[in-house]
Amino acid sequence: MRKPLGAAIFALVIAGAGAAPAVAAPDPQSAAVVDTDTATSVVRDAVTSTTAAVSRITAPTVQAVNFAGTVSLSNCSGSVVRFPDSEDNDPAMVMSNGHCLETGFPAAGEVIVDRASSRTFGLLNAAGTRVATLRASKIAYATMTDTDVSLYQLTTTYAQIKSSYNISPLTLNDTHPVAGTAITVVSGYWKRTYACNVDGFAYRLKEGAWTWKDSVRYTSACQTIGGTSGSPVVDNATGNVVAVNNTGNEDGGRCTDNNPCEVDESGNVTVRAGINYAQETYQIPACFGIDNKLDLSASGCTLPKP
Structure with a gap:
């Protein structure tokens, strides 16, 4: 899991209080983050002129996260x-x-x-x-x-x-997230954001004693750190929450505490060192x-x- 701060207090458990406990969160300056002050709505107009008329093409408005x-x-x-x-x-x-x-x-x-x-x-x-x-x-x-x-x-x-x-x-959001969606992980603890895309989905994500279903996998740009646990994962286009940030493979380990692995329908295991994950939330409103x-x-x- 994406380690909560103070995890060592809970005595050796996963992602923040686990077999590889985090005594303190990493230096936030070392994380790959995006300064929210620079996140702005972008509307790009492309204008083409002819002798008869001028047509304006406007891209969809993107929410400022x-x-x-x-x-x-x-x-x-x-x-x-x-x-x-x-x-x-x-x-x-x-x-x-x-x-x-x-x-x-x-x-x-x-x-x-x-x-x-x-x-x-x-x-x-x-x-x-x-x-x-x-x-x-x-x-x-x-x-x-x-x-x-x-x-x-x-x-x-x-x-x-x-x-x-x-x-x-x-x-x-009450519908399943879509691969390729531009997202932002917003950490209230660190007051920092992490921007990337939904890379895909893990049929099962196993970490130590816990197994999660149909988890969101981020592209590599979202290098979330300890203290980002529980951050909302926001769809940039709608401003709605599509998942909750929770874990990442830290050391390349296989299905161990702090090192979740992906398991497909046939039981095949894939380890993606350095890749981080979230849990979908579309099923909660029902x-x-x-x-x-x-x-x-x-x-x-x-x-x-x-």
């Missing part, structure tokens, strides 16, 4: 998220990784629902400045089985956050209904159940 709505955790990154059907007066949700829980890593096969939590999150504005502290009321859902995600319910609503800080949540209430029995909900 910034830090608004992202959060910093004590050891990871995250974001305030909404589902496509969420309403302004619903309790807001924060998404991060299952391995970023304050209680430690869930065991393989473990699913946590509706567990009380008072964890706090630093809310960032577009420039990456911390403007507020948000507080959880509970862990609505968390697991490291099939995926690596945690969803906290907050004590405040989307409307309250918007009214107080003029910050809107990020929307989880599991939350009115008032952002978790319903694992809802039609279309495929998240693992306790």
